[in-house]
Amino acid sequence: MLLPRFEYHQPASLDEAVEVLGQYAGEAAVLAGGTDLLVNMKHQAMAPSHLVSLAGVEGLDQASADGGRVTVGPLMSAAVLAQSEFIAANAGALALGAAVLGSPQVRTRATVGGNVCNARPAADMSVPLLALGARAVLTGPDGQRQVDLEEFFVGPGQTVRAPGELLSALEMDAPAPGTGWGYQKLGLRKALEISLVNVAAALSLEDDGKTIKAARVALGAVAPTPILAPGAAEVLVGQAAGGDVFKAAGQKAAADAKPIDDHRGSAWYRREMVAVLTARALNQAWARAQGQ
């Protein structure tokens, strides 16, 4: 399987990258890890005549915290995110999702920016980011703008990113004390598997260590994009954390899901699994929120 022909660009700064992208508008694609793009090009689903690699732009592979805000660089790989203590402490759901993406070889290359821009409904880093309340920072010829991830995804493979824009960062609020995360992925096998259903949860407890202060549940593979389950969050807030309320949240999440039948599983089964996996993800988040 040969790759189609293209010219290769490796700009040395974000400004230069935006400039090159603008110069070949419509014919250029951004290259991060290439685990989606190169596969699509080999399958001849895409044939951009220019590839703009981000590898030469400094700082895009770093994470940082500053004044209550956590920034994750789009070029951070799943392997790095899965092992980073900083990510585990500040955006734990992302570390959990990154750890179960693809295979070790894919995780080495697969970047979080590519996962988000590729906009697959089951994406293992996008679903956690949605639960984390992340915002996409887009840099284009007219400067920067921020888009909540909920609004960023439009459909399978579709986002609000303009062709001349780069995803230059992912940002989120720093976690409140007493916050924990859970991530549950159900596939037909353990490795190298796109989820049948995946669920990410973020849970923050009040100072009493019991009452739920805030909750976000995100679902993958049950709608054209990763989605939030607002119904689940609603039944959780203000309640004492525990099995019963998590089960109720699971039922609400199943109602929020809009699954379809396909060759990998039926809509009915997916909905049932949303309920089960949501309760599990919340339990996992609860244990971590209590510091276990």
Add this chain to the structure above:
Amino acid sequence: MEKIRIELTVNGKQHDLLVAPNRTLAQTLREDLRLTGTKQGCEVGDCGSCTVLLDDVPVNSCLVLAVQAAGRRVTTIEGLAQGNELHPIQEAMIQHGAIQCGFCTPGMILSAKALLDRNPDPDAGEIKDALSGNLCRCTGYQKIVEAVQDAAAKMGRD
């Protein structure tokens, strides 16, 4: 399509190459450098037979452009033996009958090497995780896992 000059250190040896941008690292290793120990199966990241180490971590070389590897260190299966002496993982794979057709073997061994270099005493679960991106259509994996366990034990003793 403008060719690009890159430097690539493969198995400790530096190469100066002129590559087309659409050439994968797997193609460059196999066709330009004639290192055909790296196999190509699916060519889209699913099977792991093209696994090489890029700066000591495993990648599918079918999904890395040669230009993306510029300036970096590549280890292929050809780089493991010391003269006539096989690497302990290679030795153990033979001893345990963990090789049948052999197509998956180079990739399997490189994934195992990356694991053992980082974690000299892995349990069976850790070995299976590390090899989860390498498919074998012949052996059923059990003998491969045993071979890696054995190699780890032998390497620990040396």
